[in-house]
Amino acid sequence: MLQVNYIRENREKVLERLSVRNFKQPELVAQIISIDEERRQTQTSLxxxxxxxxxxxxxxxELMRSGKKDEAEAIKAQTSTHKENIKxxxxxxxxxxxxxxxxVVQLPNLPHHLVKTGATPEENEVVLTHGEPAQLPIEAKPxxxxxxxxxxxxxxxxxKITGAGFPVYKGKGARLQRALINFFLDHATAAGYKEMQVPHMVNAASGFGTGQLPDKEGQMYHSTVDDLYLIPTAEVPVTNLYRDVILKEEELPIKNTAYTPCFRREAGSYGAHVRGLNRLHQFDKVEVVQIAHPDQSYEILEGMSAYVQSLLQELGLHYRVLRxxxxxxxxxxxxxxxxxxxxxAQQRWLEVSSVSNFETYQSNRLKLRFKGKEGKTxxxxxxxxxxxxxPRIVASILENYQTENGIVIPEVLRKYTGFDIID
Structure with a gap:
């Protein structure tokens, strides 16, 4: 959530950065500033x-204590409307x-100055490409x-059990899934992230704190009886660990990781590109979260990007990075x-990770602050x-490591799977 004082003091910059997003409601900025002016005037009057x-x-x-009852009553009569006016x-x-x-909650975050104007995925910027496409058998299958x-x-x-988008992993498929989870968690721990086990359901305050509510309400599974939401990502509970917390500057950065199942309604998703593991309602994910000093967050973002890339490199997968x-x-x-x-096998790119800096957008909602060495919060x-x-990592391994004799397991996973090939 943007800070109102920043919107008021940087109106033109806010409008310019929102235009980078192709934001369709720029008039909200004028409305927010107008209401803020009236709010401040009302606060002054109050x-x-x-x-x-x-x-x-x-x-x-004082008059009553000194016995000047008539003067006290006169003043009381003159100020009789104060209570009603205050109300x-x-x-x-x-x-x-x-x-x-x-x-204010309808305004998205302001893009960093390096983010380019655009409206579609085709306008994303390719930052780098690593490796070469796998050479597959002639009869390669998706x-x-x-x-x-x-x-x-x-x-x-x-x-049969639930519905479309809820696959059942069996035998070596289930073991490959578990192997990847352990591989990712072990690497996160080695990279300095503290492993957390967190709830898979959150309340509305947690959903609001990280920005899922009200923006993505229609994409979340909602238990209406208890007013709880199934998490779309571990980002939500892990970041909310620090809601309403004031940290010390020397504690930053804080690095946490968590494995959780994730639940997304994916309303409106259809077509060939959502087939198989390409898009699911329930899937597993290991998440990394950092709480950072504002002066260091973009350096940390680059580090997190490099860390995710190192996992893909160890798995031997051909990938690219987009801004x-x-x-x-x-x-x-x-x-x-x-x-x-x-x-x-599918002849297309599959997104397997997003790494984002939210700057103060989430922390403003969360009231997540830190106290600097000079005492300023x-x-x-x-x-x-x-x-x-x-899901798409599993899909990529199955497709890119297929041979005529079976699916070869990447070497780094074999100590976790206990087998070298799926045949």
């Missing part, structure tokens, strides 16, 4: 009347603050056919790098990334 009321009450008390102004102030809040051939993932069984354009970035992000792995920066999301 403060003045409250001060007058307090002074009068003190004066009346009226308080109600008006509350209404203005609510209206302002409801408008992962959903491989899953059926080797009986390692059953999509139809998941449909997302303004219109393709998530609502809460100031800058995002996407990592995409090339699927030689300020908002921290938050960052997170997938390290990694499993």
């Amino acid at each position: 403060d003045n009347i409250s001060a007058e009321a307090n002074a009068a009450a003190k004066q009346i008390g 009226t102004l308080t109600e008006k102030l509350n209404d203005l603050e609510t209206n302002q809040h409801n408008l 992962h959903w056919e491989l899953a059926a051939k080797y009986d390692i993932i059953d999509f139809e069984l998941g449909v 997302l354009c303004g219109g393709d970035m998530g609502f809460t992000a100031a800058m995002t790098y996407d990592m995409e792995v090339w699927s030689a 300020q908002l921290a920066h938050t960052l997170n990334g997938s390290a990694l999301a499993l």
Whole structure:
């Protein structure tokens, strides 16, 4: 959530950065500033009347104690409207603050100056490409056919139990899934991230804190009886560990990682590109989250991008890194790098990770602050990334490591799987 004082003091810059996103409601900025002006005037009036009321009450008390009852009653009569005026102004102030809040939460984060203007994924910037496409057999198959051939993932069984988008992993497929989770967690620990186990359901305050609510409400599974939400990513509970917390500057950066299942309704998703593991309602993911000093957050973002790339390199996958354009970035992000792995069987790129810096957008909602060495309290920066999301990594391994004799397991995973090939 943007800070209102920043919007007021940097109106033109805010509008310019929102245009990078192709934001369709720039008039919200004028409305927010107008309401803020009225809110500040109302607050001043309320403060003045409250001060007058307090002074009068003190004066009346002194007169009564000195026996000057008539003078006290005269002052009381003159100030009889103070209580009603304070009530009226308080109600008006509350209404203005609510209206302002409801408008501010509709504004997305402002893109970093390196983020380019754009509206579609085709306008994203390719930062680098690593490796070469796998050389596959002539009769190479997409992962959903491989899953059926080797009986390692059953999509139809998941449909029977729950519905589309809830696959069942079987045998070596389940062990490959577990191997990847352990591989990712072990590497995160070695990179200095503290492993956390967190709830898989969160309350509305947590969803609001990281920006899923109200923006993505329709994409989250909601348990209405208890008013709880199934998490779309571990980012939500892990970042909310620090909601309403004031950290010490020397504690920064804080680095946490967590494995969780993730749940997304993916409303409106259809077509060939969502087949198999390409897009699911339930999937596993290892997330890395950092709480950082504002002066260090973009250096940390580059480090997190490099860390995710190191995982892809160890798995021997051909990938590229994109810096997302303004219109393709998530609502809460100031800058995002996407990592995409090339699927030689599908002949297209598959997104396997997003690494984002949210600057103070989340921390303002979370009231996540730190106290500097000079004693000043300020908002921290938050960052997170997938390290990694499993479905498309599994799909990429199945497709890119297929041979005529079976699917070869990347060497770095073999100590986790206990087998070298799926045949």
